[in-house]
Amino acid sequence: MSELRQDPVTRDWVIINPERASRPHDAPGAAPAGCPFCPGNESRTPDAVETLAGPDGRWLVRAVPNRYPVLRSQPAAAGDGAPAPADPLWRRLAAYGHHEVIVETPDHGAPLGRMPREQARRVLEMYVRRARALAAGDGVLRQIVLFRNHGARAGTSLVHPHSQIVATPAVAPETRRRVMDEIAFYDETGCCAMxxxxxxxxxxxxxxxxETARFATIAPYASRAPYHLQVVPxxxxxxxxxxxxAELDDLAGHLTRVLGALGARLGDPHYNLVVSSPPLDLVHRAASYWFVEILPRLTTPAGFELGSRIVVNVQPPERAAAELRAALGAAAAPAGGI
Ligand SMILES: [Zn+2]
Ligand SMILES: [Zn+2]
Structure with missing residues (x-):
């Protein structure tokens, strides 16, 4: 039994999915021989939905359906995909959607912040290909969430570098608030907030x-965590x-450098990276915008933060930006960087 349920007061959707509890986790120090994403172990994942290959025909990036999806492409039980009877208090939706894994590289030990720029470009190419494929969907899906979890504190269950893409039939609570705020800002000022x-x-x-030709990375004014970053077109x-x-080209080098600087400053921090983009059917051409959010997981939210949603960030963003600029300067290659 999996389904989406809507909180009757806040209207926030929750996915109830007991099957996710059984997904595998790497044992600490697990050898690549047991890794389902390493070359040679392709039979341990579902068939790829899309692959980027090198001249020798070997895959360089693979997109595969997640074996333990938060939402299913096919309803599991007869009637599960049927519209639920309308209940004004307890609204529900069938757990229909898509959940894919993007295996970013054949190299078990080269995550996005340490891979060559050409490989990062391929990863982003796969991001956009899968996002476009799922966005062209069926009129039911409303939002695409692209993300990568790096490290156990960020929720990674497998070490091999990978990203994930989830297409949902409901708009995420955070996205719904953001869209409303963006439009309100635009209506008040006539400007896009970003x-x-x-x-x-x-x-x-x-x-x-x-700042590169087409992107800037900012430590936001009201940063929600130490080294919270936004990469913005x-x-x-x-x-x-x-x-x-041309933006994909620039973003590949830009992201690699920013993540490399985070690694240089913090020593492989655990982090979540999310591509924030408006719902498929709620793009306000003048007010909406997309960006990449990077949230290092250096601290754990406690009761005050969970209860109040007021974050206590122990590091001013001005200091984070200065430290990362210094790390970038130290890492700059003679030829102008990565
Ligand atoms: Zn691996
Ligand atoms: Zn804008």
Whole structure:
């Protein structure tokens, strides 16, 4: 029995999915021989839905259905996919959707922050291919969530570098709030909130970590965690699936450098990376925007934060940005970096 349920007061959706409890976890120090994502073990995952291969025909990036999906592409039981009878208090949806894993590299030990720029470009290429494929869906799916978890504190159950993509029939609570806030900001000011923020941050400079031809990384003014970062397109860009080839090129090097700087400063921190993009059917062309959010998991939210949703961040973002700029400067290669 898996389904989405909506809180009757907050309208936030929750996925109830007991099957996820049985998914495998790497034992600490597990050898690559037992890794389902390493070359030679392809039979241990479902068949790939899409592959990027090198000249020798070997895969370099694979997208495969998740064996333990949070939402199922096919309803499991007869009638499970049927619309539920309307109940004004306890609304539910069948747990229909898609959940894919993007195996980022054949190399078990080379996560996104340490892989060559060309490989990072392939990973992002697969992000956009799968996002576009799922966005073209069936009129039921409303949101695509692209993310990667790095380290146990970020929720990784397998070590081999991988990202995930989930397509959901409900809009995530965080996304719903964000969309409303973006539109409200636009209605009040006539500006996109992110474009205005980026312009101010570029003028101020203190919270800019890195700027390349098409992206800027910012430690947000009200950062929610130490080293909380946002990687933002420099042009107004409403939705991630619309990303252009030149932006993918720039983002590959940009992300590799930023994650490399985080690693240099913090020594392989656990983090979550999320591509934040509006719901498929709620893109406000002038007010919506996409960006990449990176949240290192250095601290654990406690009762006050869980109860109040007020975060206590022990590190000013200005200090985080200065430290990461220094790390980037130290890492810069003679040829101009990665
Ligand atoms: Zn592996
Ligand atoms: Zn904008």
């Amino acid at each position: 474009c205005r923020t980026v312009a101010r941050e570029r003028a101020a400079g203190t919270r800019i970590v890195l 420099l042009r107004h860009a409403p939705a991630f699936p619309e990303i252009e080839a």
